[in-house]
Amino acid sequence: xxxxxVLICGxxxxxxxxxxxxxxxxNENIAAFGLAEEVKLVQTGCFGLCALGPIVIIYPDGTxxxxxxxxxxxxxxxxxxxxxxxxxxxxxxxxxxDETVKKAASELSLSDTNFYKSQKRIVLRxxxxxxxxxxxxxxxxxxxxxxxKALTEMTPEEVIKVVSDSGLRGRxxxxxxxxxxxxxxxxxxxxxxxxxxxxDEGDPGAFMxxxxxxxxxxxVIEAMAICGYAVGATKGYVYVRAEYPIAVTxxxxxxxxxxxxxxxxxxxxxxxxxxxxxxxxxAGAFVCGExxxxxxxxxxxxxxxxxxxxxxAVKGLFNRPTVENNVxxxxxxxxxILNGAEWFSSMGTERSKGTKxxxxxxxxxxxxxxxxxxxxTLNTIINEIGGGIPNGKKFKAAxxxxxSGGCIPASLIDTEVDYDNLVSIGxxxxxxxxxxxxxxxCMVDMAKFxxxxxxDESCGKCTPCRVGxxxxxxxxxxxxxxxxxxxxxxxxxxxxxxxxxxSLCGLGQTAPNPVLATLKFFRDEYIAHVVDKVCPAGVCxxxxxxxxxxxxxxxxxxxxxxxxxxxxxxxxxxxxxxKLASFxxxxxxxxxxxxxxxxxxxxxxxxx
Amino acid sequence: xxxxxxxxxxxDRMKSKIVLREGTGEIRVVVGMATCGIAAGARPVLxxxxxxxxxxxxxxxxxxxxxxxxGFCQLEPIVEVFEAGKEKITYIKMTPxxxxxxxxxxLKGGNVVTEYTVAGAN
Numbered sequence: 001x002x003x004x005x006v007l008i009c010g011x012x013x014x015x016x017x018x019x020x021x022x023x024x025x026x027n028e029n030i031a032a033f034g035l036a037e038e039v040k041l042v043q044t045g046c047f048g049l050c051a052l053g054p055i056v057i058i059y060p061d062g063t064x065x066x067x068x069x070x071x072x073x074x075x076x077x078x079x080x081x082x083x084x085x086x087x088x089x090x091x092x093x094x095x096x097x098d099e100t101v102k103k104a105a106s107e108l109s110l111s112d113t114n115f116y117k118s119q120k121r122i123v124l125r126x127x128x129x130x131x132x133x134x135x136x137x138x139x140x141x142x143x144x145x146x147x148x149k150a151l152t153e154m155t156p157e158e159v160i161k162v163v164s165d166s167g168l169r170g171r172x173x174x175x176x177x178x179x180x181x182x183x184x185x186x187x188x189x190x191x192x193x194x195x196x197x198x199x200d201e202g203d204p205g206a207f208m209x210x211x212x213x214x215x216x217x218x219x220v221i222e223a224m225a226i227c228g229y230a231v232g233a234t235k236g237y238v239y240v241r242a243e244y245p246i247a248v249t250x251x252x253x254x255x256x257x258x259x260x261x262x263x264x265x266x267x268x269x270x271x272x273x274x275x276x277x278x279x280x281x282x283a284g285a286f287v288c289g290e291x292x293x294x295x296x297x298x299x300x301x302x303x304x305x306x307x308x309x310x311x312x313a314v315k316g317l318f319n320r321p322t323v324e325n326n327v328x329x330x331x332x333x334x335x336x337i338l339n340g341a342e343w344f345s346s347m348g349t350e351r352s353k354g355t356k357x358x359x360x361x362x363x364x365x366x367x368x369x370x371x372x373x374x375x376x377t378l379n380t381i382i383n384e385i386g387g388g389i390p391n392g393k394k395f396k397a398a399x400x401x402x403x404s405g406g407c408i409p410a411s412l413i414d415t416e417v418d419y420d421n422l423v424s425i426g427x428x429x430x431x432x433x434x435x436x437x438x439x440x441x442c443m444v445d446m447a448k449f450x451x452x453x454x455x456d457e458s459c460g461k462c463t464p465c466r467v468g469x470x471x472x473x474x475x476x477x478x479x480x481x482x483x484x485x486x487x488x489x490x491x492x493x494x495x496x497x498x499x500x501x502x503s504l505c506g507l508g509q510t511a512p513n514p515v516l517a518t519l520k521f522f523r524d525e526y527i528a529h530v531v532d533k534v535c536p537a538g539v540c541x542x543x544x545x546x547x548x549x550x551x552x553x554x555x556x557x558x559x560x561x562x563x564x565x566x567x568x569x570x571x572x573x574x575x576x577x578x579k580l581a582s583f584x585x586x587x588x589x590x591x592x593x594x595x596x597x598x599x600x601x602x603x604x605x606x607x608x
Numbered sequence: 609x610x611x612x613x614x615x616x617x618x619x620d621r622m623k624s625k626i627v628l629r630e631g632t633g634e635i636r637v638v639v640g641m642a643t644c645g646i647a648a649g650a651r652p653v654l655x656x657x658x659x660x661x662x663x664x665x666x667x668x669x670x671x672x673x674x675x676x677x678x679g680f681c682q683l684e685p686i687v688e689v690f691e692a693g694k695e696k697i698t699y700i701k702m703t704p705x706x707x708x709x710x711x712x713x714x715l716k717g718g719n720v721v722t723e724y725t726v727a728g729a730n
Contacts, residue, residue, distance in 0.1 A: 001659045038655060082646075082674075085675070085676040137626055140619055145619075269610065
């Protein structure tokens with residue numbers, strides 16, 4: 001009889017920090033201590049605290065172990081599982097709590113930690129709780145009950161009404177009301193209609209959809225079937241990038257299980273409704289996350305966008321009426337059907353209902369995945385849930401929406417995060433990537449990074465995007481190398497607006513956003529680059545110089561040894577009190593890698 | 609699967625298996641599992657609790673966990689029962705047979721089996 005469950009995170013973050021070997025070690029040790037009949041090992045989806053992975057939770061106690069290594073496993077099995085003594089040194093605690101309240105590990109509740117207490121997990125409710133490879137565990141958590149309810153108790157119109165009334169908006173970044181999208185598609189007559197799930201998550205730093213598919217794939221399958229019923233579609237596609245192998249495998253496994261159980265296929269719940277689902281692998285082109293390009297790609301063509309109208313609701317996939325939603329949008333649907341529109345719309349702000357999942361990255365203590373009600377301030381997300389900025393640095397800005405988004409400067413940290421607030425400050429919600437930057441980040445360099453990305457990913461179909469983004473990047477290059485002028489800043493702005501207005505699809509229309517947002521909030525940094533020829537954050541290599549303070553240099557030669565460009569040589573000068581001659585840097589040879597600074601123990605090398 | 613009833617059946621069957629992950633129930637049964645406890649036979653006692661509680665369908669109400677040495681090694685296996693708002697009950701020198709009785713009378717019926725407690729033994 002099983003008396004304890006050991007949950008090991010099998011999300012991408014923890015997998016890369018070694019949770020698979022951990023699982024093996026647990027299996028071996030549990031067997032060695034003769035506990036195989038009493039303890040069950042479960043691989044789950046993401047718990048969210050990726051920075052502290054691999055994560056292991058042991059129930060019924062709910063003990064949360066972080067940064068567990070294979071060497072710790074024997075101790076956990078022997079001490080905790082066999083003898084009931086919690087391994088204190090591995091228990092996760094809030095940093096501050098460590099000093100003030102020394103609660104015994106057995107009394108710690110996960111939901112009391114700063115990381116979890118402001119979160120509201122609806123989309124991620126099963127992530128880190130169930131085994132995504134086991135359909136029965138999903139069913140135990142009310143899985144497929146929403147599909148059953150929709151098919152047996154509700155008309156398609158009623159389903160659409162509930163989704164509309166809930167106020168759910170597209171979580172891929174656009175924020176289009178989901179119910180309206182369904183309602184636009186439903187009345188269109190055709191021999192075949194489609195439901196498409198957009199799982200082509202491509203923003204740098206975003207991993208929300210990936211984690212949902214890895215942690216709770218059945219929620220998406222169930223939602224797509226509900227959507228199919230509501231709009232009269234019998235065939236669905238999930239377009240997911242091939243770079244997400246864990247997500248693809250688990251989703252395929254989940255689809256197979258659902259088919260075996262008759263939850264996909266013909267005559268589901270004897271309602272006469274048929275629904276079939278297929279995965280389409282994307283090759284990783286960013287533009288395929290754009291809805292029309294995605295459909296063109298499913299059709300077997302090169303992933304290029306097409307002009308709208310006609311909209312997908314009228315002429316979508318294979319020219320048939322199609323509803324396309326993002327993974328996170330779908331993952332909300334079963335809960336809305338089960339709990340009702342009012343329950344959902346009671347959360348969030350006036351025009352943005354429910355919750356939003358964010359992938360926290362960059363200069364933040366708790367890199368990971370969080371879900372918060374709409375309307376929570378950026379301050380709460382970064383400083384409370386995210387644990388603040390590491391190394392005592394100052395928060396400078398948060399980047400949202402990836403290459404299509406903007407940034408929120410420190411002065412607006414109290415902004416309540418929802419669709420409309422972010423748009424009103426010239427930013428956007430985006431799909432949920434949230435990259436935190438501190439004083440060491442250069443905003444011009446950040447804009448350049450995203451432009452490099454869009455230049456690479458522009459499909460080339462329309463000129464404003466293909467050529468325009470390239471020219472933008474050239475201007476940014478010029479500025480970061482110290483060759484820019486004030487006129488370049490004006491040209492930059494003008495070109496941005498031109499690209500925005502004239503590009504064919506969302507990729508080009510939003511590509512200038514990182515430049516425009518940084519120009520809006522950090523224009524002084526651009527000016528410092530072109531007028532004063534300095535990079536205030538010390539990032540842009542063309543604008544920084546390394547030099548050795550000859551009075552401080554003791555002549556140990558560590559820097560010269562580290563230098564990959566042979567730019568550091570010994571001088572004849574011996575500083576007073578030192579025995580060896582100082583070194584100097586030949587700036588014409590210097591590649592500005594910073595290896596000399598990293599090696600110097602005497603703070604003799606400065607970066608200006 | 610063709611009906612909602614079948615779906616419900618799977619849910620009911622799985623609920624008992626997954627309920628462990630919902631945190632602790634109203635009653636917490638803690639078995640002393642230090643070296644002294646194990647030597648005195650705490651493992652079969654622990655397993656008996658898990659089995660009897662499931663058999664009696666008390667799994668949502670009662671959580672079974674272990675603890676280290678309670679300090680009264682000669683009285684092991686020791687089992688403590690915690691219930692919010694009530695005094696802690698400590699059973700001593702437990703055996704799988706006694707467990708059956710404790711589950712039936714105490715956990716299900718609400719009547720402490722005094723003869724097996726520390727107080728009762730004195």
